[in-house]
Amino acid sequence: MPASSSAPDTASSLPPASSPVPGSGARPVLVVDFGAQYAQLIARRVREASVYSEIVPHSMSAEQILAKEPAAIILSGGPSSVYAEGAPSFDPAVLDAGVPVLGICYGFQLMAQALGGSVGRTGTREYGRTRMSQATGRGPGGGEVGTAEAASRLLSGTPAAQTVWMSHGDAVERAPEGFTVTASTDQTPVAAFEDDARRLYGIQWHPEVVHSEYGQRLIETFLHDCAGIGRDWTPGSIIDDQVARIRAQVGGARVICGLSGGVDSSVAAALVHRAIGDQLTCIFVDHGLLRAGEREQVERDYAQSMGIRVVTVDESERFLDALAGVTDPEAKRKIIGREFIRSFEAAQRALVAEAGEQGAEIRFLVQGTLYPDVVESGGGDGAANIKSHHNVGGLPEDLDFTLIEPLRTLFKDEVRAIGLELGVPEHIVWRQPFPGPGLGIRVIGEVTRERLDVLRAADAIAREELTAAGLDREIWQCPVVLLADVHSVGVQGDGRSYGSPVVLRPVTSEDAMTADWSRVPFDVLARISTRITNSVPEVTRVVLDVTSKPPATIEWE
Template sequence: MTTAPASQLVIVVDFGAQYGQLIARRVRDLQVYSEIVPCDVSADEVRAMAPSAIILSGGPASVYAEDAPSIDPEIFELGIPVLGFCYGQQIMAVTLGGTVGHTEAGEYGAATLRRCDSGASALYGETLTEQTVWMSHRDAVAEVPEGFVVTASTDVCPVASMECAERRLYATQFHPEVRHTACGDELLQNFLFGICGLEPTWKMDSIIDDAVEAIRAQVGDARVILGLSGGVDSSVVAALCAKAIGKQLTCVFVNHGLLRKNEPEEVEAVFTKQFDVDFVHVHAEDRYAALLADVTEPEEKRRIIGSQFWEEFFTVAQDLAEGGRPVKFLAQGTIYPDIIESGARKTGGKASTIKSHHNLIPFPEGVHFDLIEPLDHFFKDEVRALGTALGLPDHIVHRQPFPGPGLAIRIIGTVTRDKLHVLKEADAIVREELDAYNIGVNEAVGERGGELVRTTPGGPEVERPVWQYFAVLPDIKSVGVMGDERTYGYPIILRAVESSDAMTADWAKLPYEVLGRISGRIVSEVPGVNRVAYDITSKPPATIEWE
């Protein structure tokens, strides 16, 4: 469901760049809609998409490698403005008759760029004659194609940028999309608004209006069912569908008893008081408890929890049908990275194969729903912004990553009601204390050089808000002493990490007083716990979760 008019579409042709998604995000930050397509997209496919601008991403390959990604040369003949970055500049050059060679030395990181365009380049506009850019290359353009001029250079790279203004073809060896390039945003603005003549019209109000209109057009007067987990994606889908079709939506909240303290009550309160939808709260705690009894293997826990969810979910759907309210559509919280990170979008895949990322749904025999995925063109931060605009509370919009099987995989070994109670209470203390810590850090520090640095006396000392934090209950007990009496209780493992994308993570360097306060409260307030340990392992080699 594309929510932008074709005249405002920018496509990012992906050559396997580590910054591919970042380019699309930077364009969207400038309120212009963008999509990512694989590099073997044909000129006919591009023509059918009718974009008003094309950006060629970087990539890890050498243009002269045997299996190097290429581009359909006719794309450059469509009359659409093109901007290439790094490999995008190199593939533009060789495709149009220029050459690429090895520089004497690689160029990685910050570099000083000097313009040599006498102020005439529409891409550079009024940016500084000398500016810092971010380089990452060994190959570079040696000879520009006919009709192109060199517009900038560095000490290592004679062709740091080139352009053919007459054909509206522009390219840079550096990466304007990264924050380390000082004038990167200005270059993107100059390209989008000056060269391409676009307008910043892709704004939250219009995004919501377009999405609501698309849902109504797809659904008509049919009924929609949604499995509501309380997570960000499913909650935003629910809020968006509620705005579009109201009581035609049935939200099924399967309570497996494995959520964090107070979460089931919070989810029900939001979707029964704030939104006019049909909300079904399935209390399946006892059934899950029976199924998980004596199960210790984490993958078996996941299988049981996932299978039982669909059984509970389809039971509700069957009840609706038998009650005269048959369901035609199943709404899902598929988001854009789910699509572009699937096999279809890898370099070498065809653009026509980029389709909805359908979750593996075990439909019972004779049961089928058409899928509705209203978030399938949004990045995660855009989904959060949508949630806020739709009126969802912060505790849902900014919910930390939480595994689908819930606390079952933060309890090592068997899951019992006693263990669940202990972990819920301990985890609530961890979240309360570190929520307060994060608020304090954000209020007390200023951003300097990309790091948050404490401004209190005794510094400077690096101190960052914690990205994710929770408690883990291991399958052991340990000896302790409380009130002059020997105890034999559970330990709690505290896990707190710094990360931006969960691909890698470092353990959070929490102040001792914060760790001491968390430990003291858990041991004092949670019966059955007599010890708290802090996991100081990074990812890799560990994972963020324990199971």
């Protein structure tokens, strides 16, 4: 959403093409998304190689892609067949631009098709772990050549035979003219090819998943050796760049930060505080949707550890009144986003009045928006809207602040690394994620004070037991969800009861773009269930969510 009319628009998810990549001063690696389940994972693997990456849609023209001045391009996998009607495609002009390109799976097949090779349905499929062998006898176009001529630059330094992760039903039948076939499997004679002179490379398998033994080595070889990109994306370089940007943007103005106490807003606050010091005031909004003890913990942590001024405002009545009667998840998120901004505006006016005529104006609002928030809210250069995050898609049109979002291009693991570099205490950096809309999106149905109290009690028990079992660092987070509009019969005190179920949603993840359900020991789950049903009379049943992401999101709403 745009900022106020007097302020520049800060809602673009990615820096302008003419701008250097945040934190590196270099050009980005673009991951072209063809609907792949793992497009985000490819982008993360690139960043793990200390190179900045961005995800862009396949619908971008070659002119638009090249305007971003990419250092390299990676064509992702995808679920379609390249020859099917309406299959995702791309502008093949990017292959003639002199930019290094790596095609993966579907991207590999598109590259072959665009350059004059052939792709077909072989009648056999390869899924999962597959043994791949580097080729020693096929030359350009698939012809027989000697071993030396067939040596692969992309696969250099890896064993001649290795395990890779396949997921395809189509296959490249003939490599384009000028390409050397560099790998094969029992079912796929052309499993990889390259034209090193043109810096074009393609592989049928997925190097981004951990099941491909030398997958990260291959990605790093492509980036650093084939494409000649340096290792410039580091926590220190990101901090230095953002500090300079924030100082130039803010000048002498005062800034407020929407602080939740979670890792994202905490690191964003620490980064802005590094840049402008006491010009920053953090606003902690108690919206009535917090977990038990949350407010006290945040106030204690910041008073003792961060050295940043924090002002707490109690806006619980405002939020609960606005949410009354609302059951639609998207409506909840947008209402919560709107009321956050209204709360910050009220706090802004109070701070201005407190400072008097001599106080500097407050024009800027800091938020801990991350790259996954942008992608899931439909802001990732044309990405589909999965859900509105309160600090992205949930912002009101009449926003009266210029946003400062120093983490907007980062994944969660990168944020944690920056937090540690900034000296944010480890117990804050490694705190399990908690969504800005809080328990408002964990009550399925209308949000009321009574339902929130029930959920808080159940959530506190689950957190206590997971901490006691030493699982806080093993699981990403464990949302507890109250199915408020669902009732289930139970037996309590020798009598029939009729209450609501709660759902435990323990997940493991690296960045929240993908996740798997966490295998919490049965004895821990049993203790959680017993304590909740014994201590929270409104709950008659505790169930476990064992769905991965995708297809489900981590939060239920």
